[in-house]
Amino acid sequence: MATKSIKTKQITPFQLLVAFYFLAILFSFLLLRIPAVYQEGKEVSALDSLFTAVSAISVTGLTVFNVADTFTNFGVLVLLIIVQLGAIGVMSFGTFIWLLIGKRIGLRERQLIMIDFNQPQLAGVVRLLKEIIKILFLIETVGTLILSIHFLRYFDTWPEAFKHGLFAAISATTNSGFDITGESYKPFYYDYFVQFISMILIVLGAIGFPVLVEVKHYLTKKDPAFRFSLFTKITTATYGVLFVVGAVVILISESFYSMRGLPWHERLFAAMFQSVSTRSAGLTTIDVELFNEATDIFLSFLMFIGSSPSSVGGGIRTTTFAIAMLFLINFANGRKEIQVFGREICLDDILRSFVVIILAAFMVLMATMVLVMTEPYATTTEIIFEITSAFGTCGMSLGITENLSGAGKLIIMALMFIGRVGLISFLYTLGGKAQKPKYRYPRERIIIG
Amino acid sequence: MATKSIKTKQITPFQLLVAFYFLAILFSFLLLRIPAVYQEGKEVSALDSLFTAVSAISVTGLTVFNVADTFTNFGVLVLLIIVQLGAIGVMSFGTFIWLLIGKRIGLRERQLIMIDFNQPQLAGVVRLLKEIIKILFLIETVGTLILSIHFLRYFDTWPEAFKHGLFAAISATTNSGFDITGESYKPFYYDYFVQFISMILIVLGAIGFPVLVEVKHYLTKKDPAFRFSLFTKITTATYGVLFVVGAVVILISESFYSMRGLPWHERLFAAMFQSVSTRSAGLTTIDVELFNEATDIFLSFLMFIGSSPSSVGGGIRTTTFAIAMLFLINFANGRKEIQVFGREICLDDILRSFVVIILAAFMVLMATMVLVMTEPYATTTEIIFEITSAFGTCGMSLGITENLSGAGKLIIMALMFIGRVGLISFLYTLGGKAQKPKYRYPRERIIIG
Numbered sequence: 001m002a003t004k005s006i007k008t009k010q011i012t013p014f015q016l017l018v019a020f021y022f023l024a025i026l027f028s029f030l031l032l033r034i035p036a037v038y039q040e041g042k043e044v045s046a047l048d049s050l051f052t053a054v055s056a057i058s059v060t061g062l063t064v065f066n067v068a069d070t071f072t073n074f075g076v077l078v079l080l081i082i083v084q085l086g087a088i089g090v091m092s093f094g095t096f097i098w099l100l101i102g103k104r105i106g107l108r109e110r111q112l113i114m115i116d117f118n119q120p121q122l123a124g125v126v127r128l129l130k131e132i133i134k135i136l137f138l139i140e141t142v143g144t145l146i147l148s149i150h151f152l153r154y155f156d157t158w159p160e161a162f163k164h165g166l167f168a169a170i171s172a173t174t175n176s177g178f179d180i181t182g183e184s185y186k187p188f189y190y191d192y193f194v195q196f197i198s199m200i201l202i203v204l205g206a207i208g209f210p211v212l213v214e215v216k217h218y219l220t221k222k223d224p225a226f227r228f229s230l231f232t233k234i235t236t237a238t239y240g241v242l243f244v245v246g247a248v249v250i251l252i253s254e255s256f257y258s259m260r261g262l263p264w265h266e267r268l269f270a271a272m273f274q275s276v277s278t279r280s281a282g283l284t285t286i287d288v289e290l291f292n293e294a295t296d297i298f299l300s301f302l303m304f305i306g307s308s309p310s311s312v313g314g315g316i317r318t319t320t321f322a323i324a325m326l327f328l329i330n331f332a333n334g335r336k337e338i339q340v341f342g343r344e345i346c347l348d349d350i351l352r353s354f355v356v357i358i359l360a361a362f363m364v365l366m367a368t369m370v371l372v373m374t375e376p377y378a379t380t381t382e383i384i385f386e387i388t389s390a391f392g393t394c395g396m397s398l399g400i401t402e403n404l405s406g407a408g409k410l411i412i413m414a415l416m417f418i419g420r421v422g423l424i425s426f427l428y429t430l431g432g433k434a435q436k437p438k439y440r441y442p443r444e445r446i447i448i449g
Numbered sequence: 450m451a452t453k454s455i456k457t458k459q460i461t462p463f464q465l466l467v468a469f470y471f472l473a474i475l476f477s478f479l480l481l482r483i484p485a486v487y488q489e490g491k492e493v494s495a496l497d498s499l500f501t502a503v504s505a506i507s508v509t510g511l512t513v514f515n516v517a518d519t520f521t522n523f524g525v526l527v528l529l530i531i532v533q534l535g536a537i538g539v540m541s542f543g544t545f546i547w548l549l550i551g552k553r554i555g556l557r558e559r560q561l562i563m564i565d566f567n568q569p570q571l572a573g574v575v576r577l578l579k580e581i582i583k584i585l586f587l588i589e590t591v592g593t594l595i596l597s598i599h600f601l602r603y604f605d606t607w608p609e610a611f612k613h614g615l616f617a618a619i620s621a622t623t624n625s626g627f628d629i630t631g632e633s634y635k636p637f638y639y640d641y642f643v644q645f646i647s648m649i650l651i652v653l654g655a656i657g658f659p660v661l662v663e664v665k666h667y668l669t670k671k672d673p674a675f676r677f678s679l680f681t682k683i684t685t686a687t688y689g690v691l692f693v694v695g696a697v698v699i700l701i702s703e704s705f706y707s708m709r710g711l712p713w714h715e716r717l718f719a720a721m722f723q724s725v726s727t728r729s730a731g732l733t734t735i736d737v738e739l740f741n742e743a744t745d746i747f748l749s750f751l752m753f754i755g756s757s758p759s760s761v762g763g764g765i766r767t768t769t770f771a772i773a774m775l776f777l778i779n780f781a782n783g784r785k786e787i788q789v790f791g792r793e794i795c796l797d798d799i800l801r802s803f804v805v806i807i808l809a810a811f812m813v814l815m816a817t818m819v820l821v822m823t824e825p826y827a828t829t830t831e832i833i834f835e836i837t838s839a840f841g842t843c844g845m846s847l848g849i850t851e852n853l854s855g856a857g858k859l860i861i862m863a864l865m866f867i868g869r870v871g872l873i874s875f876l877y878t879l880g881g882k883a884q885k886p887k888y889r890y891p892r893e894r895i896i897i898g
């Protein structure tokens with residue numbers, strides 16, 4: 001009995017994850033209280049520093065002030081470090097937790113992970129993490145080099161070009177979406193090269209680290225028996241579909257509105273960049289406040305979906321959305337299982353995806369109700385946009401972030417936090433330990449819908 | 450092979466239900482094109498007649514014109530007949546389909562229905578329907594008598610009092626929410642007796658007909674082995690919880706706003722009546738346009754839930770909401786089954802409730818995107834309120850119904866229709882026949898959320 005009650009009080013991996021995030025936020029908050037971070041004469045309240053810390057650790061990028069006008073060069077460096085910490089910490093922890101869950105579930109899953117990653121169990125976790133960090137730094141380094149050289153067009157000195165290249169590369173790869181231009185990617189509206197490179201960096205950061213690792217294994221071809229995991233196939237396919245659908249809807253919706261009369265290539269790039277950006281990056285080449293309300297609501301929906309699990313992004317996650325959609329389609333056709341890419345989806349994953357979607361929708365609803373009261377100056381669309389942007393750790397805004405009330409900032413911070421940790425992890429942190437029911441009751445059907 | 454392809458083309462019970470609704474709407478539309486329905490000098494377009502037909506058959510009660518100012522006495526009678534047709538037709542068909550589904554699913558469910566209704570299978574269906582219609586007429590007759598006598602306070606002649614008593618009783622019992630006062634139940638703001646009787650009628654109509662039948666069986670006590678079905682227990686409990694939570698939230702939210710300074714009993718009755726009304730009735734004793742936006746969004750959520758399956762109401766339905774909530778709570782605590790009232794919920798019903806909620810939310814989202822474009826004068830909150838009111842066949846409005854564009858009217862009509870038919874039935878109508886997969890693939894876990 002004694003050992004059992006101790007075991008019950010043991011910290012779960014999910015609680016560990018949440019605790020780690022709290023620590024990271026505290027650390028970042030303290031860094032952001034160093035006066036040298038801010039330009040002379042800029043007063044930043046403790047709440048605003050905390051907001052910035054949460055926004056950076058969760059790589060959301062929502063800001064209550066203009067970074068370029070407020071931060072010193074030292075401040076920008078501090079911000080970069082926090083963002084990098086948020087991205088790497090999350091990634092490694094996310095992957096670590098993922099493996100732990102796999103281990104918890106049973107032998108079958110352990111074998112699956114071993115097969116998928118071509119490696120021997122827990123002994124390989126550290127190697128996997130190292131591999132992921134290596135890949136991330138590689139991507140960021142290449143991105144920084146390319147962008148820095150290109151930015152010599154805009155800046156006279158190497159240090160200036162490097163500063164902007166480094167910040168842009170890290171901001172894109174970590175999908176943090178912060179900017180030191182003062183107006184996101186709008187200065188690069190005509191620079192398709194920067195947009196193209198950034199889109200690639202954004203996708204690499206948000207597609208999911210297991211995907212990157214698998215692609216690396218595939219390319220190095222050490223194992224002839226290698227196959228891509230179902231996860232990689234589903235998340236990549238969903239990412240692709242969301243990108244195309246997003247770009248097409250923005251293109252059509254705004255061609256009659258804010259993009260009317262623009263040349264086709266400007267429309268195309270603006271639509272593509274916005275579509276990619278809603279997965280998690282939050283960078284913008286155009287002023288989203290000019291979009292019509294229907295596009296705003298659609299973008300909110302895309303941000304709500306977010307990016308891949310085990311990536312730098314948030315939201316309900318691509319796989320969650322994909323599984324729910326596949327189940328709906330199959331259900332309408334009288335089937336109760338999902339077969340995709342030559343595999344059958346586990347019932348547990350179907351149930352889990354439904355739980356995440358409904359819980360997230362409920363959370364957005366509650367947050368909307370509160371913000372409608374605390375932010376009377378904002379329209380409901382602006383509020384929903386801000387909320388889904390925070391939950392999807394996307395960081396786009398229709399411009400209300402700087403005006404948020406104290407209560408509004410707290411809610412948005414909570415949403416960024418939950419979006420980043422992941423709703424399932426958050427739920428497991430709150431919930432108790434699994435308890436098997438002592439006896440089972442007979443089943444009975446009821447009427448639904 | 451030949452017989453099989455004929456069988457595939459056979460009409461399903463769900464398609465029959467939808468076809469029946471279309472016929473009923475056509476019939477009502479033709480009735481509403483009779484010139485004597487409208488007062489002299491009132492021009493009502495074919496689209497507006499169709500809108501009224503859909504609104505009446507789906508017992509929603511949204512109107513593009515003021516019924517009192519537009520309809521003749523004959524018109525009011527026609528409207529009552531259509532509403533009654535909508536309510537009875539739906540009810541009998543709903544119950545019929547329910548039994549058919551039970552039959553389709555297998556022997557176990559057939560036995561359950563037999564046990565729950567204490568009757569021998571299909572032979573008992575007609576008797577059950579007769580019983581339901583008898584109960585409905587009994588409720589309406591008693592309601593009409595009580596209200597007519599009471600209305601002698603307001604009207605000088607018996608015929609006038611009877612006309613208003615009859616209309617109010619039928620409007621409340623069928624939860625149609627139409628009014629001939631020209632301003633819903635606002636004239637009865639101080640008349641708690643009318644409000645109380647109407648609330649009872651509304652609840653009896655929306656609680657679900659199987660519940661009424663079971664209560665009747667319980668009261669007449671012919672069978673000592675009788676027990677209430679799980680369905681009755683869940684839907685009644687949910688109805689009760691929603692009523693209390695709804696009233697409390699409205700009371701708190703509006704005590705600082707539109708109800709500020711009112712005596713406690715006025716606030717209490719206004720909050721209770723509005724809470725009951727959101728299940729499906731749509732009658733209002735106060736001007737909902739005076740509510741604050743947070744209350745509006747909360748009411749939208751309540752209307753989205755709607756009332757019991759197999760009742761006169763719409764929405765996702767109480768049981769759907771209850772099962773999803775119970776599963777979320779159990780899931781957070783590490784359990785994957787739901788035990789409630791000494792029974793275990795079937796997995797199929799859990800999946801079905803998730804499907805309904807997500808599909809409904811998706812539908813509301815899509816409709817919002819369209820209406821935001823077609824109704825530029827309306828705020829997003831007004832649009833969401835109108836949409837959920839239509840889907841929940843509730844019929845409350847923040848005042849935009851009369852201004853709706855043609856496209857807007859079509860969307861709202863579609864939502865009323867789907868809300869009434871039920872999303873599951875609608876989905877099955879669209880979907881193909883169940884097809885067993887020829888072979889099964891191995892299962893593979895993926896990362897969710």
Ligand SMILES: [K+]
Binds near residue numbers: 059
């Ligand atoms: K971001």
Ligand SMILES: [K+]
Binds near residue numbers: 509510842843844
């Ligand atoms: K109604």
